[in-house]
Amino acid sequence: MTASTNDVEVVHRIGGSVDEVGAEARAAMLASRSLKAEAKLWGLDLAVRCCDLTTLEGADSPASVRQLASKAMRPAPLDHSIPHVAALCIYPRLVPAAVEALKGSAVAVASVATAFPSGQSALELRVAEIERAHAEGASEIDSVISRGALLAGDDTGVYEEVVAAKKACGDAHLKVILETGELGSYDRVRRASLIAMAAGADFIKTSTGKIAPAATLPVALVMAEAIRDFADFSGRRVGLKVAGGIRSAKDALRYLVLVHETLGTEWLTPERFRIGASSLLNDLLMQMDKQRSKTYSDSDRYTVA
Amino acid sequence: MDTRLEVNKTYKLYVGGRFSRSESGRSYAVSGPTGGFLANAARASRKDLRDAVVAARKVAGSWAGLSAYNRGQVLYRVAEMMEARRDELIDEVSAAEGGEGASQQVEEAVDCWVYYAGWTDKISQVTGALNPVAGPYFNLTAPEPIGIIGIVAPETGSLLGLVERLAPALCGGNAVVLACSQAHPHPAIALAECLHTSDVPAGVVNLLTGFKDELVPVLASHGDVDALDVSGVAPDTAADVEAAAASNVKRIVRPGPRLGPYEVTAFMEMKTVWHPKGA
Numbered sequence: 001m002t003a004s005t006n007d008v009e010v011v012h013r014i015g016g017s018v019d020e021v022g023a024e025a026r027a028a029m030l031a032s033r034s035l036k037a038e039a040k041l042w043g044l045d046l047a048v049r050c051c052d053l054t055t056l057e058g059a060d061s062p063a064s065v066r067q068l069a070s071k072a073m074r075p076a077p078l079d080h081s082i083p084h085v086a087a088l089c090i091y092p093r094l095v096p097a098a099v100e101a102l103k104g105s106a107v108a109v110a111s112v113a114t115a116f117p118s119g120q121s122a123l124e125l126r127v128a129e130i131e132r133a134h135a136e137g138a139s140e141i142d143s144v145i146s147r148g149a150l151l152a153g154d155d156t157g158v159y160e161e162v163v164a165a166k167k168a169c170g171d172a173h174l175k176v177i178l179e180t181g182e183l184g185s186y187d188r189v190r191r192a193s194l195i196a197m198a199a200g201a202d203f204i205k206t207s208t209g210k211i212a213p214a215a216t217l218p219v220a221l222v223m224a225e226a227i228r229d230f231a232d233f234s235g236r237r238v239g240l241k242v243a244g245g246i247r248s249a250k251d252a253l254r255y256l257v258l259v260h261e262t263l264g265t266e267w268l269t270p271e272r273f274r275i276g277a278s279s280l281l282n283d284l285l286m287q288m289d290k291q292r293s294k295t296y297s298d299s300d301r302y303t304v305a
Numbered sequence: 306m307d308t309r310l311e312v313n314k315t316y317k318l319y320v321g322g323r324f325s326r327s328e329s330g331r332s333y334a335v336s337g338p339t340g341g342f343l344a345n346a347a348r349a350s351r352k353d354l355r356d357a358v359v360a361a362r363k364v365a366g367s368w369a370g371l372s373a374y375n376r377g378q379v380l381y382r383v384a385e386m387m388e389a390r391r392d393e394l395i396d397e398v399s400a401a402e403g404g405e406g407a408s409q410q411v412e413e414a415v416d417c418w419v420y421y422a423g424w425t426d427k428i429s430q431v432t433g434a435l436n437p438v439a440g441p442y443f444n445l446t447a448p449e450p451i452g453i454i455g456i457v458a459p460e461t462g463s464l465l466g467l468v469e470r471l472a473p474a475l476c477g478g479n480a481v482v483l484a485c486s487q488a489h490p491h492p493a494i495a496l497a498e499c500l501h502t503s504d505v506p507a508g509v510v511n512l513l514t515g516f517k518d519e520l521v522p523v524l525a526s527h528g529d530v531d532a533l534d535v536s537g538v539a540p541d542t543a544a545d546v547e548a549a550a551a552s553n554v555k556r557i558v559r560p561g562p563r564l565g566p567y568e569v570t571a572f573m574e575m576k577t578v579w580h581p582k583g584a
Binding site: 296 | 358523527529552
């Protein structure tokens, strides 16, 4: 019997379970690596390029999105050596404003969709939300899975909704949010990762950022290992996005180390690795200045938003 | 056998309301007044200093926003805690600098807190002003906290010398990152225990023990430190320290008379407001 890679059966063929203590110990070991001098500066630069600058607040408006878009295109207005971020991540209603503000730049527009953050609405509404966001110009879609269905053991249901989401995306990139904080175990995180990848996800993403715990190193490690196993099985390389609670440059560098050690240098690019964050960007800029000038800076020197 | 084991204290840093070892894991040996080994002290790194400034910045706004009267109560509470631990403080100072004058040093340090506790809600009346201007405006000048003060504590007067710089900075509503006396750091950590059990919010006072030639240049050049008290800077490095401090136009504070309201305003900025008079 040969299973195609686009089949929920793949999840069971790859299988595997997670050694919880081992995963946490390995994540802690990787977190203790320290990067120095040029390697650190390179890592900080990469973290900026991999950043999905995110605003997901009820108070977001076209004006606040325009402000953040200018930050995304030029994080440090006075320093041209600082690259632009990968994408601007926003609510679907603000896609037109973001597309307009980012016109002509290489920054992608990423829209959350599928009744973010809970995913608790009818499938056709969730699919329609993706289609609308894509039609309005979003080139990346951050969708959520039905955690309730996964916890109830309905793997096929989750698989099929991701398939439907991928179809609705068209040529846009689909990032599938697992919301690992609600899954309860690393085994379920692995299973959800494999289901999402088998169903066609371009990226798998840890969290919405609305639930604690959000991204943690062990969870990212488990997901990265699932990505590696899926790539070995199918040859398709799926990206990893960590999001939620990543505020310091130190945290960002730890995720880069973890990705490098688990997936290799092929994943150290914005095409395969993203960090979803809002306040992280200024800390990255601050640490880059620190590396260059050897003196500590203060937050007043960086633009808000 | 009824011999008790000695319970020796591990002297640590006081950063963000926690007693922690240096992130570097380093310590250094401190000598007593006769030159023999006294105890080890934590040797703070530049990263500890960075963490201390972050902790201070986090709490600076809420500390400055307390009512002046409330800040006075907190400073008085420090005096209460020190009075309660008087014997311990005298022991610490004696062990570091010798017994002569130790109890006087502790008493004056306690009184120093009481003195500045009284000034918190009077400094604005005494140094502020309603200025006469040629126009239909109320023109008001009042002192405000500068923000984060870096203090390089004097080498001698391990307790009193430090308190005479720390208390006025707190009286003015600032948060403080302080490099303790390198030769006699232990009384400062005993003081930290008094601060910790008083109502000073965590992060308002951060005490670092270690080598001044490591800590002071980082403190002086740090962009998020707003003023630098140079009481304990060695004369031969003073010019370099002040040049580094100029990078973000830090105010340089030099110690004046031992006590007085102008020791407080040295750590404050004068803000002047023009307010239109009613038509």
